[in-house]
Amino acid sequence: MASGKDGAAAGVSGVSSAYSTALAARRRSYGPNTSLSYEQPLMIVRGHGTYLYDDQGVQYLDCINNVSHVGHANAEVAASASAQLHTLNTNSRYLHPDLPLYTELLLSTLNSTSDKSLHSGNKGSSAGGCSDISDGCGSGGGNCSRGGYSGSNTRRSSSSSNVTFPGIQPQSQPQCQQQQQSQPPSSSPTISQPNLEVLYLVCSGSEANDLALRIIAAARPGATHIAVMGGAYHGHTSALIQVSPYKFWGQGGTGRQPHVHVVPCPDPYRGDNLDGRAAARAALAAAARAGGQLGAFLCESVLSCGGQVVLPQGYLKELYDELRSAGVLLVADEVQCGFGRCGRAFWGFQTQGVAPDIVTMGKPIGNGYPLAALATTRELAAAFSAPGMEYFNTYGGSTAAVAAGLAVLRVIQRDGLQHHAQRVGEFILSGLRRLRATYEVVGDVRGLGLFLGIEIVRDKASKRHAPATARWLKERMKARRVLLSTDGPYDNVLKIKPPLVFGIREAEMLLGQLSEVLERELTADVLHQLNQREDEVWASVYGPRYLQYRENERMLYSGLPHARL
Amino acid sequence: MASGKDGAAAGVSGVSSAYSTALAARRRSYGPNTSLSYEQPLMIVRGHGTYLYDDQGVQYLDCINNVSHVGHANAEVAASASAQLHTLNTNSRYLHPDLPLYTELLLSTLNSTSDKSLHSGNKGSSAGGCSDISDGCGSGGGNCSRGGYSGSNTRRSSSSSNVTFPGIQPQSQPQCQQQQQSQPPSSSPTISQPNLEVLYLVCSGSEANDLALRIIAAARPGATHIAVMGGAYHGHTSALIQVSPYKFWGQGGTGRQPHVHVVPCPDPYRGDNLDGRAAARAALAAAARAGGQLGAFLCESVLSCGGQVVLPQGYLKELYDELRSAGVLLVADEVQCGFGRCGRAFWGFQTQGVAPDIVTMGKPIGNGYPLAALATTRELAAAFSAPGMEYFNTYGGSTAAVAAGLAVLRVIQRDGLQHHAQRVGEFILSGLRRLRATYEVVGDVRGLGLFLGIEIVRDKASKRHAPATARWLKERMKARRVLLSTDGPYDNVLKIKPPLVFGIREAEMLLGQLSEVLERELTADVLHQLNQREDEVWASVYGPRYLQYRENERMLYSGLPHARL
Incomplete structure (x- = not known):
């Protein structure tokens, strides 16, 4: 072999x-x-920045490892974790100063619903946001202090903490929040915005999302039904596979459980399912028809396994408003897209102007050191805690994990990686748009910051998914030492989600190689063969899956009994 | 505060x-x-060996952190993980030489059912075992080669691998296995012993046990009922709380699910529930009465949260034999007790002479670097894989985790920590027996290697559980800078499970301080107050729980419908 x-x-x-x-x-x-x-x-034995090296020293441009967020083998994060490993690495049953420091620092990034634009001239979607720790509130024209971290993440109480973190100068949250309170969002003013004031540190994104399910079950005991987005993947535990259509309708999946309802994923490229309010109502109705009640809606703020889908402007806001009115808890899964990757804001949900009840985080949080987190409101944490069951996570919040997490935040802020992601992402997107204008198979290009997708299709007219061609492109790019992956329910979206240190030079390399593959290698003969392969894989794998998703959509919106698929 | x-x-x-x-x-x-x-x-800021230091430099003797298996801040493990963090820390979708190296090394420790005694004169329970990587096969009189690692863990095929691991010289598995095959176990010769030939690396013990549930569900699709041991804790995911009586019958628990059956935990101290075969039959019958079928039995090889319970000799063997005959899968949870801690063998299940279908590992595996594992048979891995669903775990098997895991195995073997655990554990146990002979509240002392428990009771005659006294002892020991914890369903067992570098000097310190607390501090007045507190907590917390466990036991063995408790 x-x-x-x-x-x-x-x-x-x-x-x-x-x-x-x-x-x-x-x-x-x-x-x-x-x-x-x-x-x-590939046998990869070394990494540096956004490059990987195989055992023969061949260099690869890594366009996909979003875990190595601030760069492979980032010296600062590695040194921070290493120093802690040499000093103490134990669990959170002992007090350690860095755990609450990190906790409050991380929480301070969350409590803004605004899309904090990095373009000073573009304030349209901003509401005085304080989300961008890499850029500070000052750059957006806000009046936030750039002084030391105040240590408080609550909007309502004055800070009683003196925590300072010399390496990072995030916005002073209370002042920002006051500013925000003076400019309430124009819609649904009667619904209070949840403040994310409590953190749990865990070991993986899966553990974070599984914990979210436990909190939901505790806080909404009668409302056992869950709504999720089509194509979503939320993790590998037994409970999470059940709420991941990517898995239960994917290869080897055993289908939808009756208590799970799948909101058809918006497809802006094809103009399908763009109405958040209609989606919310349909999900509520489906749960009711099934004799249940929705307890929560889980959704990635930008869809990853779903095919690098950017939700339409306002989509999540309308959906959240509708579901929140019905008492449904709203979970933003930021495991893939968080920590500045989206460029415009530190968190994906902030680009949609929403305020989740629970935010889960993972992959980039420790630059590869196993760490993940869940942030929630004081009320939900209280509901989860009230019965008196301890939550203990052996590695979650352990000292070396916290050291890695702190270093990652420090590097993102000091090196302005959120702003960098925005700038380089736009450069790549511009280049991809040129390719789209030229090549028939490049159906759609999209994304935020350095979280981008290229949807590969048979042709622009039909917009038919072309997974075999996407896969072929991935392999041809790999032969040119550029690493991409494919994803989406029909596996026809090339993903670009590199370490954030990916620069303009790397963007040019990516675009140049992709252009050459499309121009020189994707000949008429090759395309003919690929199209034959497309017919085969569509007939055997993706066509049936597509029909399953369409049937779900049809039943959900027609009000038919949402039969188990 | x-x-x-x-x-x-x-x-x-x-x-x-x-x-x-x-x-x-x-x-x-x-x-x-x-x-x-x-x-x-305690605000702990530094660790070294089996000592912890608070922010004021006060030294504590750590008797409980079994995660820091080879010592807090072990320089070799820290250096190994650190070097890898500085070189490459990425996921298992790329090939890396250390992942299969570690995989086969870890698997090579598993495939023996024998209780590999370290006492050359005590061969009674040994069947030519090869489990003790810290001691080598040679010390037990076996004829295994002490040469380089062969890289193969299969008994049936000849090795085609040339993997070598210069730092460790484990036994040459094929020869050991041949030896073992020539000495089949005397009982149930018709049931084939599973070979654990496939490994999954994950992030935490919870992820490992949750994965076990997924494998069980795939391999025994109709048999959805699960049996577990009373007092057991298997992890914090949604699915694992349901199979953890420690949680569902503990504080804040919501009770037993109908598909879960609780085998009453053996209590050798009180002479209760010592018959493994009867337990197996009762669990099978309970599942049948509930209209289901047992798919699996999960059990820690030595019970940890259950109260540091050593199962009676032969108990697990009889239980396994009975359940295996009925097609039930057998899972050994070694998250707490594995990796040489039990002294007599590298794995707890080997002390019971059984061969599980699945073994899960966690805590000590990476000395605190987040890592865990699941080993299973080729057949079960095939059943799990057959539908075609990928299993991906972002941090599981990542390069730095593997580096930590390799270093831990190397240190255990080079420093003879398994043998050390046996020697120091016996020394502690001898000392504890002297305390038991002297003090009325020391009801039982027990354990294997450095996995020990002291059951605290009201008095020796009644053997009534004394959680308030146990807790008081823990706090008094802490005031003397010795860290213990309490556990068990009635929280009256003092646990001793220190880093394995715990030596005779530390054992003397522990015994000396405990002796002084019992002698000087536990005065008649104090005991009187504690007994009043015992009455209160028994009435409010532990008494009802005790009745719940007894009621479960009564219904299980009487053949009554196993009503939801």
Whole structure:
């Protein structure tokens, strides 16, 4: 199997015996349903910034590892975690000064619903937001102090904390919040905005989302139904697979559970399912028809496995308003898109101007050191805690994890990575738009900051999904030492979500190579073969899945009994 | 709240402002149902070996942190993880030589059912076992090679791997296995022993046990009922709380789900529930009465939250035999007790001479670096994989986690920590037996290696649980700078499960301080007050719980409908 790397583009041939040994041992002894990327897997042994290096020293441009948020092997994060590993790495049953410091710092980034634009001239969607720790409130023209961290994250109480964090100068939250309170959102003024004042640190995004389900169950005991977005993936635990259509309607999935309702994912490219309010009403009605009541709606703020989908402006706001009126808890899954990646705001939900009841975070939070978090309101934390059951997470909030988390926030802010993501993301998007104008298979290009997608289609007229072509493009780009992945329910979206240190030079490299593949390699002959393959995979895999999603949509909106699919 | 540490014993008074600030911020902003140990929490800022140091430099003897398995801030593990963090820390979708190396090394420790005694004269329970990587097969008189790691963990195939691991010289598995095959276990020869040949790396013990549930569901689709041990805790995910009586019958628990059956935990001290075969039959019958079928039995090999209970010799073997005959999958949860802690064997299940279908591991595996694992058979991995759903775990199997895991195995073996645990554990147990002979409240002392428990009772005649006294002892020991914890369903068992570097000097310190507390501090007056407190907490908390467990036991064994408790 390990007979040779695809070395056509760069003259590499053959593999080392270490490679063959490792591949054979992995296939023999490691979970058979874990995957290795690419037809010929890469043995990656070193990383630096946004580059990866294989065992033969070949350099790859990494366009997809959003976990290595501030760069592979970032020296500052590694040094911070390492120093802590050499000093103390124990659990949160002992007090440690860095845990509450980190807790309040992280919480301070959350309590804004505004889309904090980095363009000083563009204030249209801003409401005096304080979300951008990389840019500070000052740059947006706000009147927030740039002094030391006040340590308070509550809007209502004056701070009694003297926590300071010399390395980061986030906005002074209370002042920002006062400013925001003086400018209430124009819609639904009667519904109070939840303040995210309590944090739980856990070990993985899956643990964070699973914890969200436990909090929901405690806070909404009678309302056991859950709504989720089509194509969503929220994690790998038993409970999360049940709320992840990406899994339960994906390969090997066992279908939808009766208490789970799938909101059809907006498809702005095709103009489908763009009405958030209608979606909310349909989900509420579906739960009622099934004899239940919605307790919560889980949604990634920008959809990742769903195909790098940016929700239409106002979509989530309308959906949240409608569901909140019905008492439904609103969970923003920021595991993939958070921590400044979206450019315009530190958190994806802020680009939609909404205020979730629960926010879950993961992947980029520790730059690869296992860490994740859940933020929620004091009320929900109280409901979860009231029965008296302790929540203990061995590694969650352990000292080295916190050290990594602190360093990540420090680097994002000091190096202005949110602003950088916005700038480089727009540069890439511009380039992708040029490719879209030129090539028939480039159906849609979209995204926020450095969270981008290229939807590959058979042709612009039909907009038919082209997963085989997307996969082929991914492999051809890999042969040119550029790492992309494919995703979406029909696997036809090329994902771009690199470490945030990805620069203009790297963007040019990505665009240049992609342009060359489309121009030189995707010949009429190749396309003809790919289209044959498209017919096959559509007939066998993606077509049936597509019909499943459409049938769900039809039943949900027609008010038919939402039969188990 | 942070008005002063309990400094009576050592003259420490007052707390730093950093302490007060951290405690206030933590209570304000961090999950309210997370706990801080001790009435006056400790702010621990440094660790070394089996000692912890607070922010004022006060040294504490750590008798409970089994996560820091090879010692707090172990330099070798920290350096190994740190070097990897500075080089590359990415996920398992890329091939990396250390992942399969670690995989096969870890698997090689598992495939023995024997209780590998370290006492050459005590071969009674051994069947030529090869489980003790810290001691090598040779020390037990076996004929296993002490040469380099062969890289194969399968009994059936010859190795095609050339993986070597210079730092560790585990037994050559195939030869050991041949030896074992020539000495089949005397009972149930017709039931084949599962070989644990496939590993999954995950992020936490909870993720490992939750994954076990997913594998069970895939492999036994019709058999949705699960049996667990009374008092057991298997993790914090939604699904695991349901199979953890420690939680669902503990504080804030919502009771047993109909598909979960609780095997009454053996209580050798009181002579209750010692028959494994009867327990198995009762669980099978209870599932049948509830209209279901048992798919699996989950059990810690030595019970931790259940109260440091060592199962009676032969108990698990009889239970396994009976359940295996009925097609039930057997899961050994080694999250707390594995990795040589039990002294007599590398894994707890090996001390019971059983062969699980699934083994889950966590806490000590990375010495605090978040890592956990699940090992299973090729058949079960195939059943889980067959539908085609990928299993992906972002941090599981990431390169730094593997580096930490490799270093932990290396240190355990090189420093002979399993043998050390056996030696020091026996020394402690001898000392505890002397205390038991002297003091009325020391009801039972028990354990394996450095996994020990002291059951505190009202008096030796009644054997009544004394949680208030246990808690008081814990606090008094803390005042003497010795850290213990309490556990068990009635919270009356003092736990001893220190880093394995805990030595004879530390054992003497522990025994000396405990002896002094019992002798000098537990006066008749104090005991009188404690007994009043015992009456209160028994009436309000532990008595009802005790009745719940007894009622479960009664219904299970009487063949009554196993009503939801």
